[in-house]
Amino acid sequence: MRRALTGAMALSLAAPLAACGSDHQDAGAGKDSIGLLLPESKAARYEKFDRRIISTRLASLCLECKVDYHNAQQQVDAQKQQFEALVKKGVKVIILDPVDAAAAKSWVDSAAKKGVKVIAYDRLAEGDVTAYVSYDNEKIGRLQGEGILAALGSQAATSDLVMMDGSPTDPNAPSYKKGAHEVLDGKVRKIVFEKDIPGWSEAKAKKEMTDFIDAHGPEGFDAVYSANDGMAGGIAAALRSAGIKNVPLGGQDAELPALQRLVDGTQSFTIYKEVRPEAETAAEMAFRLLRGKSIKSLTSTTAHNSTKSGIPARLFKAQIVTRKNMKDTVIRDGAVRTDLLCAGSLADKCKSAGLN
Structure with missing residues (x-):
């Protein structure tokens, strides 16, 4: 029998904060400006949390500092133009969460030659970046794998798994995949289907899941690994449309819809990554670099991309969230x-779970 997955993954994005536009705010140039470039707004965290927390922390550190903010809406060319415009204005510190880490290399290298410091935020951009702030992404993948195994329980060794991996342009996606495979390989019977989902698209994940069900039937798999909660939403919809219940499904980001699926029993777990420490650390790094100060006390390890090693880094921890520990x-x-x-x-289910 399939077992219901009771878990919840990562960053929760529920607070009803005013939506922010993608055009720059508090824009300025020169010695007191810090650029902030975020990749998209489909994931609720960027506009509701990362942007707000970074801006608030910078304001507390430096009253005269200005944040020049832009959102690329998943468009590489748009982010390139935004980045180059900041450099042209004379902005000397840029917090960059790249849409495509490899594509950013030429911009980052060109900016570095002009004395611009780039903090790679959440995703490690290629090129001559000054610092990196994120999470231990292989560890997150391992947590995801552990969540799947826990949901399958004693039936894991005889279970077939579908894996929907993250966007191939996101440097974190291979780390999630690697960590998950380290835990899952040899512990489940077989991975019967695995697919990278461009742009972390919920619609694409739904279609891939629907096509797999159409081709192999509802008994062709026993659990689904989803690299994030957005895609898990599409997968859950595909399962629901096919009348399939009690299939373990995991995600990542602890977004509100995913947490509601945990309560409802249609998603087993998510990964919770606290945004605040990551965002505040990036803000403080940016301020120190702007003022020519050391960031050594803010970093505890190093990272490397394909062209640079020894990048000062701070990697935060994450944890599995299920309905039981929510x-x-x-x-x-x-x-x-x-x-x-x-x-x-969901009111009654929350009450029975002791959540309200």
């Missing part, structure tokens, strides 16, 4: 509001 993780930390989590038809 109260002591994302709810306790204020990452999700229970009135939003338990809205509508």
Whole structure:
């Protein structure tokens, strides 16, 4: 029998904050400007959390500092133009979360030659970056694998798994995949299908899952690994349309819809990554670099991309969230509001789970 997955993955994005546009705000140039380039707005975290926290932390450190913010909406060319415009303005420190890490190399290298310091944020850009702030992404992949095995329980060794991996342009995606395989390989019977999903597209993940079900039937798999919660939403919709229930499904980011699926029993786990320490560390690094100060005390390890080693880095930890530990993780930390989590038809399930 298939076992219901009870878990919840990573970063929760539930608070009802005012949506921010993708055009720059508080723009300025020169010695007191810091560039902030985020990759997209489909994942709720970027506009609701990362942008706000970075801007707020910088304001607390430096009243005269200006944040020149842009969102690329998943368009590499748009981000290239945004980056080059910041350099042309004279901005000397840029926090960059790249749409495509490899494509960013030429911009980063060119900027570095002009004395611009680039902090790779969340995703490690290629090129001559000054510092890197993110999470231990292979560890996150291992946590995802552990979540799948826990959901399958004693039936893991006889179970077939579908894997929907992250976008091939995101340097974190191979790390998630590698970590997951380290845990899953040899522990499940077989990985019957595996696919990289461009742009972390929920619609593409739904289509791939639907096509697999159409080709192999509802009994052709026993669990689904999804690299993030957005794709897990598409996969859950495909399972629901096919009338398939109680199939373990994992994700990452602890987004509100995913946490609601945990309550509802249609997603087993997510990975919770606290945005605040990552964002505040990036902000403080940017301020120190702007003022010519050392960032050594903010870094605890080093990272490397294809052309540079020894990049000062800070990598934060993450944890598995399930319905059972949701109260002591994302709810306790204020990452999700229970009135939003338990809205509508989920009220009774929240009550039975002791969440409201």
